[in-house]
Amino acid sequence: MKKIILSLIALVISTGLLAQVQGFAVGEVVDDFTVTDTEGNVHNLYDITANGQYVYIDMFFVDCPPCQATAQYWNEFYDKYGCNQGELFMISINGTGDNDAEVIDFENQFGGSFEHSPAVSTIEGGGAAPDGAFDVVAYPTYFLIGPDNTLLINDIWPISSVVDFENSFAQVGISPTPMQCSLGLDDIVTTDFTIYPNPSSGDEINVTLSENTSQAQVIIYNVLGNVVYSNSFLQRSFTMSTDLSTGSYIVSIKTESGTINKSLVVK
Structure with missing residues (x-):
């Protein structure tokens, strides 16, 4: 029932009537968090931003139709800009109760043919903590955190192609160059x-x-x-x-x- 309600809220949010991130205001320093993705890799927000990267976050759950519809464009965005090895870092976080197996299945079904960004579940990955801290009220929620740990954009929506993510660059004055993923041998x-x-x-x-x-x-x-x-x-x-x-x-x-x-x- 909770997820059905959240999907309905997402449809309302997509019209722009409410801000989807309510835990922090744009320009405010966000809380640090640490999560573990489905491959067992640990990600700490402040460690990532300390490298000078802009962090794009995708809050989602597996039964959410808008999440399913836009996952392929999110992964295209991740793939196009270097698979977290360039100026941008992308991570998907599930905070509404799904586990690793469900998140993996979601990625396999809806993630598209591109390299997939790190994906974090609620159960094994610890996604509930950042979901709660950012007080996400609808799904999917795509937002941007700067290298200074401030919330730069609290809602990137609607999404109908990778261009909609790229349009966020002008809002914060960045111009990252598309780059080929150069995954390590252990990741290929x-x-x-x-x-x-x-x-x-x-x-x-x-x-x-x-x-x-x-x-x-x-x-x-x-x-x-x-x-x-x-x-x-x-x-x-x-x-x-x-x-x-x-x-x-x-x-x-x-x-x-x-x-x-x-x-x-x-x-």
Whole structure:
């Protein structure tokens, strides 16, 4: 019920009738926070701004239709301006009760084909604290914090393309240059995999990797973020014997080339 109400509020907010960030006024120094993304990376706001970066924040929840509709443009923005390695830093924060598995599923479904910004859940990632501190009243809320830790823009909306994010540059007098992402070797994922059948009956699930690997570590999470299956395989193609009940799952496979997550539906 809470999320339904929040979605309705988001529709009202999109008309510009209310400010979406109410915890701080534009020009006010915001509180520091520390969160952990779904990949286990820790992010501290004041550490980021100390590097001279402008911090764009996306407050969202997974069942929010406007969040789903704009996630692809947000990730395009992140990808276009250097994947947090340039003048800009982007991070998505969930503060309304979703867990890592749900956030990963959201990114897989709605995040688009670009590199995805760090995404933080409520349960494992600690997203509730910044969500509460900024007193976000509607979702999605896109806003900007400057290198001096002041709130520069409290609402970037409406969003229909990456240009709407770029239009915020003129408001604060910056002109970042688009730059190619230069991810470290540990962050580059060169492998992929297919799951079949999908949807599945939940008894036997087949996986084929896109390349040979010395070992594939497989973990399956349910929607609550609990591990329901874990195993390691040495073959490029393998079959997992499981006993999964009806529902949605996240299949996470880690090889020497990196980690990739995909959704699995059991009917």
